[in-house]
Amino acid sequence: MNLYEIMFILNPDMGDDEREKMITRLKGTISKNKGDVIRFDDLGFKTLTYKIKKKSRGQYFLMYLDGPGSMVAEIERFLRIDENVIRFVVVKLDKHVTRESLEPKAEPQPEEAPAAQQEETGA
Amino acid sequence: MQDRPPRSHSNPKQKPYYKRKTCRFCEEKTLPIDYKAPHVLKDFITERGKILPRRITGTCSFHQKKLATEIKRARIMALIPFTVHD
Numbered sequence: 001m002n003l004y005e006i007m008f009i010l011n012p013d014m015g016d017d018e019r020e021k022m023i024t025r026l027k028g029t030i031s032k033n034k035g036d037v038i039r040f041d042d043l044g045f046k047t048l049t050y051k052i053k054k055k056s057r058g059q060y061f062l063m064y065l066d067g068p069g070s071m072v073a074e075i076e077r078f079l080r081i082d083e084n085v086i087r088f089v090v091v092k093l094d095k096h097v098t099r100e101s102l103e104p105k106a107e108p109q110p111e112e113a114p115a116a117q118q119e120e121t122g123a
Numbered sequence: 124m125q126d127r128p129p130r131s132h133s134n135p136k137q138k139p140y141y142k143r144k145t146c147r148f149c150e151e152k153t154l155p156i157d158y159k160a161p162h163v164l165k166d167f168i169t170e171r172g173k174i175l176p177r178r179i180t181g182t183c184s185f186h187q188k189k190l191a192t193e194i195k196r197a198r199i200m201a202l203i204p205f206t207v208h209d
Binding site for chain 1: 158159196199200201202203204205
């Protein structure tokens with residue numbers, strides 16, 4: 001089992017219901033492939049530095065997962081099919097990053113410390 | 124270059140004295156090299172969005188490699204630009 005960090009951008013014009021549905025389906029894909037969501041963060045709306053699919057804004061999401069490598073391929077496939085996903089990045093976290101360090105805390109920015117050590121990317 | 128006292132200006136062929144550049148990530152251990160921290164990466168790209176070479180920024184080889192991958196990730200996620208046009 002490995003730890004992964006996934007960041008993705010969703011279409012800003014997406015409805016709330018639609019977004020919720022998409023996220024539950026994504027989480028379903030993860031659990032179906034023996035993965036486990038450690039943390040799921042909504043980073044909110046951000047202005048893109050360049051236009052993607054004629055959009056200048058996007059909704060950013062960040063999630064930390066624990067799971068086998070085969071899960072990543074399924075997640076990537078899912079994100080590629082969904083038209084509301086503008087961009088995504090999958091990062092395999094370094095071996096010495098512990099699961100505990102990724103778990104949600106009261107402070108708003110606990111991801112700074114482990115995120116400095118990463119290796120290998122998908123997408 | 125090691126820190127040496129400034130040389131005399133009488134011989135123009137002598138190398139000018141300059142301050143030794145140091146790697147910011149070695150100096151400041153808490154400074155993240157992370158695509159999610161574009162404000163840090165911004166110091167290591169030109170105003171056109173190109174990655175600055177080590178000889179300009181003084182970053183060590185170890186950190187420059189990491190920096191390059193993180194800058195590329197940040198570009199994919201539209202956090203920093205690929206290019207800046209006029």
